[in-house]
Amino acid sequence: MNNFELYNPTKIIFGKGEIQKIKNEIPKDAKVLMLFGGGSIKKNGIYEQVKDALGEYDWMEFGGIPPNPEYEVLLKALEVIKKENITYLLAVGGGSVIDGTKFLSSASLYKGDEPWDILAKKIKTDKGMPFGTVLTLPATGSEMNSGAVVTRKETQEKYGMGGPGLFPQFSILDPSVVSSIPERQIANGLADSFTHVLEQYMTYPVDAKLQDRFAESILSSILETAPLIMEDTSDYKSAANFMWNCTMALNGLIQKGVPNDWAIHAIGHELTAFYGIDHARTLAILTKSHYTYNLKSKQAKLAQCAERVFGITEGDEQEKAEQCIEAIEEFFLSLGIGTSLSSYTKEYEGTAQKIAERFTERGWTGIGEHGKLTPNDVEQIVEMSY
Ligand code: NZQ
Numbered sequence: 370m371n372n373f374e375l376y377n378p379t380k381i382i383f384g385k386g387e388i389q390k391i392k393n394e395i396p397k398d399a400k401v402l403m404l405f406g407g408g409s410i411k412k413n414g415i416y417e418q419v420k421d422a423l424g425e426y427d428w429m430e431f432g433g434i435p436p437n438p439e440y441e442v443l444l445k446a447l448e449v450i451k452k453e454n455i456t457y458l459l460a461v462g463g464g465s466v467i468d469g470t471k472f473l474s475s476a477s478l479y480k481g482d483e484p485w486d487i488l489a490k491k492i493k494t495d496k497g498m499p500f501g502t503v504l505t506l507p508a509t510g511s512e513m514n515s516g517a518v519v520t521r522k523e524t525q526e527k528y529g530m531g532g533p534g535l536f537p538q539f540s541i542l543d544p545s546v547v548s549s550i551p552e553r554q555i556a557n558g559l560a561d562s563f564t565h566v567l568e569q570y571m572t573y574p575v576d577a578k579l580q581d582r583f584a585e586s587i588l589s590s591i592l593e594t595a596p597l598i599m600e601d602t603s604d605y606k607s608a609a610n611f612m613w614n615c616t617m618a619l620n621g622l623i624q625k626g627v628p629n630d631w632a633i634h635a636i637g638h639e640l641t642a643f644y645g646i647d648h649a650r651t652l653a654i655l656t657k658s659h660y661t662y663n664l665k666s667k668q669a670k671l672a673q674c675a676e677r678v679f680g681i682t683e684g685d686e687q688e689k690a691e692q693c694i695e696a697i698e699e700f701f702l703s704l705g706i707g708t709s710l711s712s713y714t715k716e717y718e719g720t721a722q723k724i725a726e727r728f729t730e731r732g733w734t735g736i737g738e739h740g741k742l743t744p745n746d747v748e749q750i751v752e753m754s755y
């Protein structure tokens with residue numbers, strides 16, 4: 370097992386009817402800015418619950434943060450924060466609203482001239498404005514981690530950011546919110562959380578028995594929950610499992626002491642930046658190609674996953690690994706998610722070269738768990754995904 374440090378200060382408040390507990394968590398003298406997305410919370414009753422909980426506070430709202438939170442929109446929220454002397458942020462939404470809020474938490478205390486530098490120059494955030502979240506869409510795990518991803522449409526760029534100052538102080542996870550989520554987003558949440566586990570697991574063995582079992586149990590639980598929640602989003606039991614699976618898949622726990630990959634995410638963000646493809650779907654496009662291209666270096670873990678998660682017992686190690694890749698692909702397809710780039714855009718020719726060029730320009734010349742995948746490798750993986 371590799372050395373590690375584990376730090377996660379986010380308080381989770383989980384369960385039905387818990388949104389009202391916002392009032393126990395935000396200091397009474399705070400000036401609060403509540404942030405939300407395109408308005409789903411106004412149709413499903415979440416807005417009313419948050420409004421009631423904020424009753425006695427001095428608070429304002431900022432809506433309209435789009436999926437793949439857009440830098441230009443966030444700058445408008447930043448103006449409000451500065452002008453109104455806001456001291457506490459409350460994100461009410463999915464990964465996009467929470468990530469946008471993390472950017473604002475960082476940018477509102479940032480001393481430099483150009484907040485975009487936080488993203489483009491990967492400036493780590495040690496201290497941000499305090500914030501909490503009410504999760505409305507299980508998927509990203511952003512509610513219990515310190516990372517965020519922000520998009521700039523103007524330049525077709527999508528960058529990650531983070532730091533120990535960007536953990537939410539609290540996150541309220543009420544699985545009842547799942548009932549209003551459209552099928553497309555449920556499928557996205559399942560595929561995204563599944564891939565989060567894969568990126569922290571599908572590397573090479575370091576005899577980290579507990580981490581492996583944690584990861585495999587989350588994968589199994591996602592597979593078990595998927596058909597149930599796809600069938601009926603108002604089934605509270607499945608919604609609760611779906612939500613907690615997603616949070617546990619990316620709250621830092623399973624990545625400790627083991628190698629991490631994250632190549633699928635790094636390449637996937639480019640597909641969103643160029644074509645606006647939903648984050649989770651970019652992952653489904655790339656997973657098979659990435660694992661097939663890197664079969665040799667990932668074979669032992671792929672075979673272990675085949676046995677322990679998919680119950681595959683036939684064949685030697687390589688055959689089991691190949692069957693595992695097929696089983697993952699089938700899982701994405703079972704969610705109605707297309708797994709090739711051409712199912713999303715007709716303009717795919719040249720994508721691989723464009724992405725490889727960007728990686729070279731940025732100096733991302735060695736990605737993956739071994740730090741050895743070059744822009745040329747990335748180009749081939751993307752081409753295999755057309
Ligand atoms: O904007 P509204 O109207 O609220 O509608 C949203 C949005 O259109 C809707 N929605 C959310 N909750 C709902 C609901 N509709 C009905 N009922 C509800 N209860 O769902 C749509 C998508 O929301 P979004 O927040 O964009 O989805 P998701 O949670 O998948 O977030 C995706 C973003 O998170 C980033 C992605 O790159 C992408 O930008 N990620 C963040 C990570 C992190 N911070 O750790 C890790 C991930 O790998 C990912 O990169």
Ligand code: ZN
Nearest residue numbers: 509561565648
């Ligand atoms: Zn993801």
